[in-house]
Amino acid sequence: MTPGAGSSPDSAVDDAKNRRRSGWPLVAFLAPLALAVMSVLVLRSHADAPAQPVDGRAIYARCQGCHGVDGRGIAGYAPTLAQSPMLGGDKDVLIQRILLGNAGRSGQWSSVMPGFAAQLDNDEIAAVAQWLVTTWGGTGQSADPISPDDVAQHRALLVTGTRP
Numbered sequence: 001m002t003p004g005a006g007s008s009p010d011s012a013v014d015d016a017k018n019r020r021r022s023g024w025p026l027v028a029f030l031a032p033l034a035l036a037v038m039s040v041l042v043l044r045s046h047a048d049a050p051a052q053p054v055d056g057r058a059i060y061a062r063c064q065g066c067h068g069v070d071g072r073g074i075a076g077y078a079p080t081l082a083q084s085p086m087l088g089g090d091k092d093v094l095i096q097r098i099l100l101g102n103a104g105r106s107g108q109w110s111s112v113m114p115g116f117a118a119q120l121d122n123d124e125i126a127a128v129a130q131w132l133v134t135t136w137g138g139t140g141q142s143a144d145p146i147s148p149d150d151v152a153q154h155r156a157l158l159v160t161g162t163r164p
Contacts, residue, residue, distance in 0.1 A: 054123045056131025062119075063128070066111055071136045078111045082136040091129070091146050095154045098125050117155065122148035 066078035073080040081087060086094055101115035116125065129146045 054127035056127035056129070057135075059120065059124050059128035060131060062116075066113070071132075074111075076108075076110060078113070079109055081132060084136070087133050087136055091133070091144060091150065092154070094129050094132070095125065095146065095151055098129060099151070099154055099158065117158070122151040122155065125151045 063081075067073050067081050068078075071080060071082035079086075086097065097113070098120075099115055099117040102113040120128070126146050126148045129151075133146065
């Protein structure tokens, strides 16, 4: 007797169920694969889009609790940034201070500035450093813009002890 010939209606339903079930392994494989392909396409479309500039002023919001909204600091607690020599001349010193903080308390200040190497990426550190220099200047203001590449060089120096 051939399958399905002369069989009961119940066996026909069982045959249909078995055919549907046999496709599940294929669907179970293809669905995640399709999702992965779609994710890659979405990521590529975002990678091709121009990057939005990082707002240094928005990053500074993390600093203003100690250094003040106006950059004038808090007497006896945290130094002023406005017109500070830290913001002029040697951008390397500023980048290092943002990356590493100031672990040693001086006799003048009771606070310890944390380093932001783990919290901020190169673009964010460059943006806040440039914003500080541009906004509050300092004596001997650096004419060289502070770039994410400058920050990356300092990070590499921290890890390897040598410049890339």
